Structure formats: C-alpha cells, structure tokens
Amino acid sequence: MQITSPAFKSNVAEALADPHLQKALHFTRPRFPERRAAAVAALPEFETLRDIGRDIKNHTLANLDFYLEIWADNVEKSGGQVHWCATADDARAAVLAICQRVGAKTVTKGKSMISEELGINEHLEKHGIEPVETDLGEYILQIRGEGPSHIIAPAFHLNREDWEESFRKTHTDLPADRVFGERRDIMVEARTILREKFIAADVGITGANFLIAETGSSVIVTNEGNGDLTQTLPKVHIALASIEKLVPTLEDATSLLRLLARSATGQDFSVYTTFSTGARRPDDLDGPEEYHVVVIDNGRSAMIGTEFQDMLRCIRCAACMNHCPVYFTVGGHSYGWVYPGPMGSVLTPSLIGVEKAGHLPNASTFCGKCESVCPVKIPLPKLMRHWREREFERHLTPGAMRNNLAIWGWFARRPQLYRAATRVAAWGLGLLGRKRGRFSWLPFAGGWTDGRDLPAPEGDTFFARYARQQRHKS
Amino acid sequence: MSRDAILGAIRRGLRRGPLPDDQKLALRARLDAHPRHLIPARSQVPRPAQVALFIANVEKEFGSVTRVPTLADVPGAIADYLAAGNLPAHFAMAPHPELMDLQWALLQPRIGRAQPSDLVCLTQAFAGIAETGTLMLPAEPTRPTTLNLLGDIALVVLRASRIVGPYEDAWNWLRARHDSTTGGFMPRNVMLVTGPSRSADIESTLELGAHGPRQLHIVLVDDDPAAIA
Numbered sequence: 041m042q043i044t045s046p047a048f049k050s051n052v053a054e055a056l057a058d059p060h061l062q063k064a065l066h067f068t069r070p071r072f073p074e075r076r077a078a079a080v081a082a083l084p085e086f087e088t089l090r091d092i093g094r095d096i097k098n099h100t101l102a103n104l105d106f107y108l109e110i111w112a113d114n115v116e117k118s119g120g121q122v123h124w125c126a127t128a129d130d131a132r133a134a135v136l137a138i139c140q141r142v143g144a145k146t147v148t149k150g151k152s153m154i155s156e157e158l159g160i161n162e163h164l165e166k167h168g169i170e171p172v173e174t175d176l177g178e179y180i181l182q183i184r185g186e187g188p189s190h191i192i193a194p195a196f197h198l199n200r201e202d203w204e205e206s207f208r209k210t211h212t213d214l215p216a217d218r219v220f221g222e223r224r225d226i227m228v229e230a231r232t233i234l235r236e237k238f239i240a241a242d243v244g245i246t247g248a249n250f251l252i253a254e255t256g257s258s259v260i261v262t263n264e265g266n267g268d269l270t271q272t273l274p275k276v277h278i279a280l281a282s283i284e285k286l287v288p289t290l291e292d293a294t295s296l297l298r299l300l301a302r303s304a305t306g307q308d309f310s311v312y313t314t315f316s317t318g319a320r321r322p323d324d325l326d327g328p329e330e331y332h333v334v335v336i337d338n339g340r341s342a343m344i345g346t347e348f349q350d351m352l353r354c355i356r357c358a359a360c361m362n363h364c365p366v367y368f369t370v371g372g373h374s375y376g377w378v379y380p381g382p383m384g385s386v387l388t389p390s391l392i393g394v395e396k397a398g399h400l401p402n403a404s405t406f407c408g409k410c411e412s413v414c415p416v417k418i419p420l421p422k423l424m425r426h427w428r429e430r431e432f433e434r435h436l437t438p439g440a441m442r443n444n445l446a447i448w449g450w451f452a453r454r455p456q457l458y459r460a461a462t463r464v465a466a467w468g469l470g471l472l473g474r475k476r477g478r479f480s481w482l483p484f485a486g487g488w489t490d491g492r493d494l495p496a497p498e499g500d501t502f503f504a505r506y507a508r509q510q511r512h513k514s
Numbered sequence: 515m516s517r518d519a520i521l522g523a524i525r526r527g528l529r530r531g532p533l534p535d536d537q538k539l540a541l542r543a544r545l546d547a548h549p550r551h552l553i554p555a556r557s558q559v560p561r562p563a564q565v566a567l568f569i570a571n572v573e574k575e576f577g578s579v580t581r582v583p584t585l586a587d588v589p590g591a592i593a594d595y596l597a598a599g600n601l602p603a604h605f606a607m608a609p610h611p612e613l614m615d616l617q618w619a620l621l622q623p624r625i626g627r628a629q630p631s632d633l634v635c636l637t638q639a640f641a642g643i644a645e646t647g648t649l650m651l652p653a654e655p656t657r658p659t660t661l662n663l664l665g666d667i668a669l670v671v672l673r674a675s676r677i678v679g680p681y682e683d684a685w686n687w688l689r690a691r692h693d694s695t696t697g698g699f700m701p702r703n704v705m706l707v708t709g710p711s712r713s714a715d716i717e718s719t720l721e722l723g724a725h726g727p728r729q730l731h732i733v734l735v736d737d738d739p740a741a742i743a
C-alpha cells in the first residue's frame with residue numbers, strides 16, 4: 041500500500057474539508073463505544089481477563105523463538121507447510137511462487153491487514169493473477185482503488201450512495217436500471233457476484249488472528265463467512281501471519297478470544313471463529329488439498345527488547361481507534377498507511393520508519409482513552425511519547441516546533457515567571473471567551489480551532505486554583 | 515535462511531541464545547498441561563440453566579432453536595421448519611451416523627458435502643457452548659465444512675448432552691480425538707459458529723446473510739435427563 045504518512049498534515053486538511061467523510065465519521069463515532077461498553081458490562085470478569093490477555097502475550101513474546109519452532113513442527117506434522125519470511129519481499133515471493141506452481145488464475149482473499157502491509161494484491165496483479173477481496177468492505181475498496189480506513193470496518197467511511205455508484209459502474213452485466221431499495225440489496229448483489237469468484241478461485245488467501253503452537257493451527261475470526269469460503273473451496277489455502285500472532289495453547293487463544301470480539305464489535309463472540317490445521321485428510325469430502333502458512337517478520341523482531349515490544353501484544357481489535365477523538369476527527373486514511381489510530385501511531389513508525397511516520401505519534405491528545413480500552417493493556421500514550429522523544433533526539437521535529445518547545449522550556453525552568461505569564465494569558469483568554477466559554481477561532485491557533493473549539497480558561501490558572509483548594513482543605 | 519534470521523533476531527532482541535534445556539522443559543510442561551485461565555462464572559451453572567443459557571445466547575445472536583424429546587423427532591421438526599419457511603423438502607445432509615439412521619419420510623436429504631446450488635444444508639454438531647451460544651463443528655468425513663457455509667439456511671442437530679459451559683470443556687472433548695493422519699487431535703478445520711452470517715460493512719448497519727447462511731436453526735435433542743428443567 042502506498043505510504044502517505046509524511047503528508048499527514050495535508051491529509052488531515054483534506055479529511056476535515058470532506059463532508060462525505062465527516063458525515064460517515066459522525067454517524068459511526070458513538071456506535072463503537074456503546075457496543076463495547078454493553079458487552080463489557082455483561083461480563084464481570086472482563087477487567088481480569090485483560091490482565092490475563094496481557095500476560096499470555098508477554099509470556100509468548102518472552103519465549104517467541106521457542107514457541108515458533110514448536111508451532112512450525114506441528115504445522116508440518118499435520119500436513120501443512122511453513123514459509124519463513126524475514127521481509128515483505130520474501131513474503132510476496134513466497135505467495136507468488138505457490139500461486140504460480142498451481143497455475144492460479146484467480147485468488148480469493150479474506151480480510152487481512154498483513155496482506156495490505158505486504159502489498160500482496162499489487163504483486164499478484166503484476167504477475168497476471170487476479171486477486172479478489174471477498175470481505176464486503178474490502179471488496180468495495182478494491183473496486184474503488186482505495187485502501188482500508190479502519191482495521192475491522194475497512195469501508196465505514198463510505199456512504200450508501202458510494203456503494204451504489206461503484207456497483208453500477210463495475211457490475212455492468214446487471215440491468216442498469218436495477219433499484220437498490222435497501223442496504224440489503226447492495227449486500228445481496230455482492231454476495232451473488234462473489235459466490236462465483238469463490239467457486240472459480242484456485243487459491244484462497246486469509247490472514248490469521250492467532251497461530252497456536254500446541255496444535256500448529258491458524259485461526260481466523262469473521263462475521264461474514266467470507267474467510268471460511270476463501271479457505272475451504274479452493275485447492276490451496278495460504279494463511280498470512282506475522283510472528284507475533286502466536287500463542288502457546290488452545291486455552292490461551294480462547295482467553296484472548298473472550299476479549300477480541302467484545303473489544304472490537306461489542307459481540308460476545310464473532311460469528312465464525314475457525315481453526316485450520318493442515319490440509320484435507322484422506323477421507324474428508326471437502327477442504328483444501330494444500331495448507332501453507334507464510335509467517336512474516338517484516339520489522340517485528342526488531343521491536344523485541346525495545347520500549348516498543350509491548351506493541352507486539354496487539355490483537356488488532358480496533359478498540360483504540362474506536363475510542364479515539366483524533367481518529368474520529370481525521371478518519372483512517374489521514375494516517376497514510378495500513379494501520380490507523382493509536383495502534384497505527386505506534387506501529388507505523390516501527391515498521392516504515394519514524395522519518396516517514398513521525399507525524400502520527402504527534403497526532404494525539406493524550407486523553408488516554410485508547411490505553412483504557414485496550415484488551416491487552418498496551419500503554420499506547422507512553423509508546424507515542426517514546427516516538428516523540430526519538431524524533432526530537434534525531435532532530436526530525438520541525439524548526440518552529442523546536443523553537444516553541446525551547447521557549448516553553450525556558451519559561452518552565454523559571455517557575456515564578458512561568459506562573460506570571462500563564463496568569464496573564466489565562467486571565468486574558470478568560471475575559472475574551474467569557475460569553476461562549478470557548479473559541480472557534482484564535483490567532484496562530486487555526487490548526488486547533490478548525491477541527492474543534494478551544495475551551496476558554498475560566499480566568500484562572502491550574503496552579504492558582506490548586507493553591508486555593510489546598511488552603512480550603514487545611 | 516529466513517527461519518534462522520528470524521529466530522536469531524528474536525534472540526538478539528531478548529538478549530539470549532536458544533533457551534537452556536531446563537527452561538524448555540518448563541515450557542513443554544506448560545504446553546502439555548495447557549492450563550486454563552479464568553473461566554467466566556456465567557456458564558458455571560446447573561445443567562438445565564446451562565442449556566437455557568445456550569438457547570438464550572443463540573437467540574440473542576439471531577439464531578433459532580427447536581427442542582425435541584428424541585432423535586427420532588428430528589425429521590418431523592425439520593419438516594415443520596421447512597414448511598413454515600416455504601422451503602423445499604430436499605437438502606444436503608452430512609453423512610453422519612446420527613442423521614443417517616433417521617427415518618426421513620417425505621423429506622429428501624442428499625448425502626454428502628454441500629454444493630453451491632444447495633439452499634438448505636443439515637449437519638450435526640460436535641458440541642454446543644453455552645457461554646456464548648456457540649456450535650463447535652469440527653471437519654470430519656462425516657461432517658463436511660461446506661455444509662456450514664454454502665446454504666442460505668443452515669440446520670444443525672445438537673444433542674443436549676453435548677452442551678458444555680465454557681469453550682474449554684469442548685476443547686477437552688476434542689483432545690480425546692485421534693487423527694490417524696497427523697497423530698494429533700485437531701481435525702483439518704474446527705468452526706465455532708455463533709449465529710447466522712452477517713456484515714455491518716455498509717454504513718455500520720447490521721445485515722444478516724453476508725456470505726454464509728442467512729438463517730441458523732438448531733434442532734436440540736433432549737437426550738440428557740439432567741438437563742431437563
């Protein structure tokens with residue numbers, strides 16, 4: 041997928057000015073948190089399970105080499121093949137080689153973020169193989185030539201009219217005057233068209249939510265059933281998985297599954313949670329004859345042992361972005377690559393470099409909501425702060441910002457002066473904003489006020505108020 | 515080679531070489547014991563309540579359940595369901611002994627895997643998980659995977675004695691299985707199915723019947739005296 045993260049600022053400007061996007065964001069924003077909250081409220085053990093989830097992932101990461109070897113042995117014992125790929129190039133080559141060996145013309149695909157990261161579709165197309173995305177959201181994006189804007193709801197930025205228009209343009213075999221009365225009609229049309237593709241495909245490629253060392257299984261989680269059709273109907277199933285998807289046992293996977301759907305869509309469990317282990321057995325009536333797992337590093341191992349290791353616990357539930365005020369103001373495409381929102385702000389600089397993705401960890405209000413909902417307790421704000429520090433150390437921070445930070449630093453080291461200056465500022469702003477309680481415009485602060493209002497200070501500084509309260513107490 | 519490169523990079527990150535033997539032994543012991551973590555209390559209830567929880571969760575997720583006293587009542591329940599939905603009397607059926615032994619009378623099951631043209635498919639469930647109303651459907655020669663996916667209507671026969679509380683109990687049953695091809699216990703594919711297929715990809719609004727079945731109907735056979743309230 042093409043990287044536009046360096047242009048984050050202009051991406052954001054476009055996103056804020058896009059009424060269609062803003063409509064979709066506005067519509068969806070409250071839904072995700074409401075659904076998650078309801079699912080969490082119905083499971084009193086949820087908080088304890090978060091600790092367990094964190095511990096399972098930490099235990100696996102601390103012994104990742106050991107568990108990977110066990111897992112690979114078990115894949116091979118069950119008749120599957122493991123393809124170890126250190127880089128994205130290796131992974132693309134491995135997938136292509138399998139497809140070419142079996143003479144594949146079309147390949148169906150289940151939703152997979154790692155596939156986006158690797159650019160599998162582009163690579164297959166370049167070699168004359170047609171990839172077909174089968175997740176409804178991914179399918180419409182493929183038609184429109186767009187990337188996903190969310191890791192579990194890839195096309196939520198589109199409105200119904202966008203779907204209708206794209207379907208009319210693409211499905212030209214169907215009567216031009218057909219009516220899409222309801223959303224359901226759109227879905228039925230996609231279902232019918234994709235059924236043919238499922239049946240015709242030579243190879244099915246899926247991602248993996250988990251790999252299980254104990255059994256050599258890969259696990260996918262979907263609601264549509266497209267991932268299952270993708271991996272069941274063709275002769276060959278290829279699962280793409282990065283190394284940190286591994287967990288030791290079925291029990292470990294089960295505990296994480298209790299967290300995943302609740303954190304993601306607010307379901308207690310997704311509709312289809314499917315464990316694949318090896319290829320079709322001699323007496324089976326269906327299923328693929330070949331089962332391959334392409335296991336990918338592509339920058340993960342370099343995070344181990346660094347302050348970013350915690351990020352490898354991520355189970356890609358999307359709770360962090362679903363609760364992020366920045367994400368729901370600028371949308372997913374602004375982040376400029378595969379992984380948006382708080383998890384992307386930490387992961388993207390690790391994978392493509394902080395030179396390219398330095399804006400992302402800066403796009404945070406540090407409200408802390410992401411960390412508070414993360415099912416595996418990744419300290420996302422802290423990790424973003426680490427990136428800011430690294431960026432600053434490497435002099436990647438822009439000059440104006442360095443200057444402003446230097447000015448702030450000068451004042452901050454002189455508390456008397458700092459308090460005097462903030463007192464004047466708070467008093468002045470408080471006076472100006474007295475009527476409305478907030479500003480929709482301020483000189484030099486357009487970057488803030490274009491997307492949201494700045495609350496006006498109430499005429500006092502924090503220090504002054506704190507001191508007053510302390511006096512009251514004593 | 516990529517394998518060594520990846521394992522080497524991980525070990526460098528962890529600032530150690532390959533694990534020493536005693537630590538390997540400890541990790542192998544953990545794999546062999548596959549310890550359970552916290553099991554939510556909601557499914558740790560007496561048998562009748564467990565079955566009721568299973569049914570309530572299936573219905574919450576837009577599935578439906580008919581309870582019948584014996585296996586012999588299954589064809590009648592299915593005939594009623596098909597008639598009520600104006601559905602044809604022919605369907606694809608898993609070659610599972612539990613289903614094969616039944617008297618299908620006027621219904622016309624075709625034994626085998628599902629074909630893309632099948633409107634209705636019938637299979638047999640290995641287990642039901644009360645915690646979330648989930649069916650466990652492991653692939654076997656007698657339980658082809660396509661039957662779970664290709665029909666518009668998925669029908670599943672489940673015996674009440676096969677309903678457990680948490681997933682872990684169902685895994686334990688599966689662990690007792692032996693796969694002669696691999697020497698392990700996992701079949702090629704194990705599907706955990708909770709309700710009919712759905713998508714919220716169009717304007718974040720839920721629609722049933724995305725790529726898989728639009729309806730999931732379970733015929734629950736009350737073969738467990740302890741589970742009858």
Ligand code: SF4
Pocket residue numbers: 303353354355356357358359360361382383410413414415416417418
């Ligand atoms: S960082 Fe946490 S909340 Fe965000 S996607 Fe990953 S697991 Fe979910």
